[in-house]
Amino acid sequence: MSFEAYVHARNAALSRIAYLLTGDHHLAEDLVQQTLMRVVGRWKRVAAAGDPDAYVRRVLYHQHIDWWKRRRGTVEVPQDGEATSAPDPSDAVVHTVAVRRALARLAPRQRAVLVLRYFEDLTEAQTAEILGISVGTVKSQARDGLARLRTFTGDLTQEVAP
Amino acid sequence: MSADGRSIATVLAAVADEARPARLPADLWSRGMRRRRRRQVTAALAALALALPLLLVSRPGPETPADGRPAVPSRIDSPFPFVGTATSSPPGGASVIVTGPGGFGASGLFGGGYEDRAIVVGTNGSYRTVRHLNGFDAGESVLLSPDGRRVAGDWGMESSWQEGLGAAATTVLDLTTGHLRRYGAGAPVAWFPDGTRLLTSAGTLRVLHLDTGAVDDLGLRHETANVALAPDGRHAVVQDGSSLTVLDLTTGQTRTMATLDERHTLAGPGAWDGHGRVAVWECTPACSGVPQVALTLTYIDADTGAPATGPALRLAGVAGARLLGWQRDGDAVAVRFRDSGTSFTPPTGRRADVTAPPGGQPEVVALRPDGPGTVLVRVPAGADRVEVARGFLDRFGAAPASLRERLLDWLASHTGALVLLMAAGAALYAVRRYRRRNA
Structure with a gap:
């Protein structure tokens, strides 16, 4: 599966998860974008393994936790x-x-x-x-x-x- | 699924329905690839920074010239700040040692004083310092062994004072291992040619056997006189005032060789040559108390005390000179002092003799019968004494260490500290990362 095809197929689902995690449309958008950028570098190996979605979701969850740790105490996550x-x-x-x-x-x-x-x-x-x-x-x-x-x-x- | 679970699932589904598909940039792929390349470069640089100390550890270091090849650099520069010490990072043998008031700016945070240091120049071109040499003079109270593998100083060198040895002690620093050994044998005066013994002084001259620590008191009173050992190490000639005395270093027996007038003085630690002659400076107008002199070498037969013939070697317009020894082709090697000091008033404890003027600006020169002295080694500003290991008098002419070589050597001399710093940084990073992940 090409990266573009995956993004086209899964963007909406990833955005739903990101929104649930962040509670904010803009942060959710950033989270999805950052996640996909991180995945690009390893896409060939991930796609070759046959189940890119599991890997992408794992990156998304970890990215969100990393964000929170970095911003802890400084940023209050808004709730749309x-x-x-x-x-x-x-x-x-x-x-x-x-x-x-x-x-x-x-x-x-x-x-x-x-x-x-x-x-x-x-x-x-x-x-x-x-x-x-x-x-x-x-x-x-x-x-x-x-x-x-x-x-x-x-x-x-x-x-x-x- | 529990009732709570079903309820929360319904709420989550309702919230997720509000989500909007993320707007993604058209160049998401190329952005991701750029990000990957940036991370790869950063990782490579970090790995290089971490590996650098290890590379330096495994790096063989500056090459030590094979026997007979030039090993004494033609120029010695001021050391970099915080250059490594000979104890923590031993150079493995040295050809030259240089001292000067102030320690060449390498005296640490609080200036000079008791933090004065000597520069030891390794046979591989590396620079190291020997610390706590306040008032020490290379060639007089800090002595490089003939093979350049050891440095002898008195009790204060490298803070080596030890209870019970008293102030009249000798400290020997092994430049191949960095180890210090202390002997309660008086202060060092001269190395024996074979490098296994030291002539020391504690009121009287003594022989210190370095392996065993045994001391033979020769009984000859010794104050601030010039001493030169014969090349075979069996005798020494000692100047005490105007008298030149031959001392048997085995039995302690003495005999007067000659009486010198005020225009003559023993030429230096290399005065006794391989032809049974003792070289004496003839000074014009006098051998002490004048800012500038002309010096000519004259000779005395060591056996008879009669005048002897030898190469006519001279120096003019100098504050003093100290004969270190002789090269195989017959040239003499001397330290020439160009600065007599501002007033030429000898400070306490320093002789006014031309072989040890209170001023400085020394340089190592070769004296030939057919011309003026040829400069062999230039020393950094601030140096007032320089000593060359006797075994290296035929090995001048090595190229001075380049800036790059000195920088690499400086890093190598701090490998331990760099590794510790890197390890501490890595540990700190790991702890912070662990705490973040487990928060």
Whole structure:
């Protein structure tokens, strides 16, 4: 598969993950762009291995964590949802906004674990492999992440706005 | 999936639906390739910086000339700041040692004083320093062995003072290993030609056997006189005031060789030649107390004390000269002093004799019967004494070390420090990276 064909096919999906990780359209765009630039240098080997998407997603997650570590304490990640969404009177929408806000307050690795486990629907082992951490760490990060969400939002099982 | 999981999955899907496909530049591929090349160049430079000390470690260093080839450079420059020391980075043997007040600007952060240093010029052209030589003079109180492999100084050299040895001690620095050895045998006066013994002085002259540390007291009183050993190392001629005395270095027996007037003085440590003659400077107008003199070598038969014939060698318009020895073709090698000092008043502890004037600007010259002295070695500004290892008197004419060679040698002399610095930097980087990753 050519690099151009891959980008054409997967840009939208990568952008969705990037948006979930960053919570900001511009940062998500930068994250995707930086990730793809990093991949270019190794594209021939990655494509030859047969599954470039797994590698690209791994780079994307690690790039995001690296960003956060570099900017920690200096940059506050904006939340498009917070800035643009007006409170909706319906309980479901209020709950969705609350969960989104709570997500933004998680550490990047916790957030990445939740995105991989519950958005990409990967197993704990697959999540561990992508993030380069142990399965035990995935379990504890997922458990802690959900616990923090509950702390911020109350009951997570309320009906949510689609 | 748990209820919490299903709920969060629904929220994540809802949030992801708001995402917009990233706008990507048309030249994304070429940007990525440029980024890759930049990283490759950076990585190569970093690897080179890390490998440089290791390359220098494995680098054989400046080549030491084979026996008989020129090994004494025609010019000695001021050393680079913080040049390596002979103890931490031994040069492996030296042909020349130079001293001067102030240590040639290499005296560290706090100027001169007790941090004065000597320059040791390796036979391979490398420069090293010998530290803590305040008031020491090359050829007088800092002596290079005939084979250039050792330096003898008194107790203070390289801070080598040791409880129990007292101030009248000799320190010998091995230039091949950097090791120091101290002897409670008095201060060094002269090396024996075979390099295994030192003539020392602690009120009386003594023979120090370097291997065993044994000391033979010869009993002859010795103050600030000139001494020259015979080439066979069995006798020495000692000037004490106007008297020239022959000393048997085995038995300690003495006999008066000659009595000198004020216009004559023993020519220097190389005065006893291979023909059984002792060379004496004839000074015009006098051998001390004058700013400039004309010097002519005259000779005394060592056995009889009678005047002897020899090559007519002279120097004019100098502050003094010190005869180091003789070359195979009969030329004499001497240190010529051009500066007599501002007042020619000898400071405490320094003789006013023409062989050791209080001034400086020395240069090593060859004296031939048919002409003026030919300069063999020029020394840096600030030098007031220079000494050449006796075994190298026929090996002048080596090219001075180039700037590049000196720079590489300077780096090589600090390899240990550079490796430590690199290791510390790498460790710091690794720790910071580890902490970032595990934050």
